[in-house]
Amino acid sequence: xxxxxxxxxxxxxxxxxxxxxxxxxxxxxxxxxxxxxxxxxxxxxxxxxxxxxxxxxxxxxxxxxxxxxxxxxxxxxxxxxxxxxxxxxxxxxxxxxxxxxxxxxxxxxxxx
Amino acid sequence: xxxxxxxxxxxxxxxxxxxxxxxxxxxxxxxxxxxxxxxxxxxxxxxxxxxxxxxxxxxxxxxxxxxxxxxxxxxxxxxxxxxxxxxxxxxxxxxxxxxxxxxxxxxxxxxx
Numbered sequence: 202x203x204x205x206x207x208x209x210x211x212x213x214x215x216x217x218x219x220x221x222x223x224x225x226x227x228x229x230x231x232x233x234x235x236x237x238x239x240x241x242x243x244x245x246x247x248x249x250x251x252x253x254x255x256x257x258x259x260x261x262x263x264x265x266x267x268x269x270x271x272x273x274x275x276x277x278x279x280x281x282x283x284x285x286x287x288x289x290x291x292x293x294x295x296x297x298x299x300x301x302x303x304x305x306x307x308x309x310x311x312x313x
Numbered sequence: 314x315x316x317x318x319x320x321x322x323x324x325x326x327x328x329x330x331x332x333x334x335x336x337x338x339x340x341x342x343x344x345x346x347x348x349x350x351x352x353x354x355x356x357x358x359x360x361x362x363x364x365x366x367x368x369x370x371x372x373x374x375x376x377x378x379x380x381x382x383x384x385x386x387x388x389x390x391x392x393x394x395x396x397x398x399x400x401x402x403x404x405x406x407x408x409x410x411x412x413x414x415x416x417x418x419x420x421x422x423x424x425x
Contacts, residue, residue: 304356
């Protein structure tokens with residue numbers, strides 16, 4: 202199994218532009234999570250899905266953020282418009298048992 | 314008060330010694346506890362989890378849980394330079410629950 206696959210690995214964009222981050226979960230893992238990591242705030246849960254259905258999006262910072270999971274093998278996190286304070290590493294993680302996540306390699310987002 | 318608190322470090326330990334990492338949590342109803350290791354520039358990887366009071370050993374790693382004191386720790390015996398990383402404590406409200414709350418992490422350095 203290739204693990205959780207995220208793309209792109211690095212993204213540099215200008216303020217105001219739309220950014221789309223992608224995640225391919227491990228097959229059979231029915232939970233998918235989006236986290237954001239910064240030095241100041243650590244790892245923050247943004248949203249998570251169960252069987253493609255959003256369960257808790259209380260961590261999404263504002264309406265500029267949206268996430269979708271159209272099928273079991275793909276999820277996106279979109280920021281529109283992006284702002285410099287959105288600069289962070291965004292991780293996708295998946296789980297099936299409840300006994301610990303498998304993280305993707307992350308997307309380092311820089312908004313200038 | 315943060316939900317999960319860790320000393321940010323850095324914690325410096327000589328090679329071969331025991332490294333002790335500590336974590337406290339605020340939700341007395343928490344049931345599952347996890348330790349992740351994160352190398353610089355990499356994604357977190359699960360080391361071990363614990364949900365019963367007492368000790369749980371896995372190789373050189375021992376997790377200790379005291380629910381009455383709302384305290385969980387990780388001991389690393391015979392520390393190696395390759396153990397140098399940031400260690401993240403994570404807590405879930407119920408056993409097998411998927412939603413984890415992470416601490417800020419403790420940066421550990423093992424000195425040869």
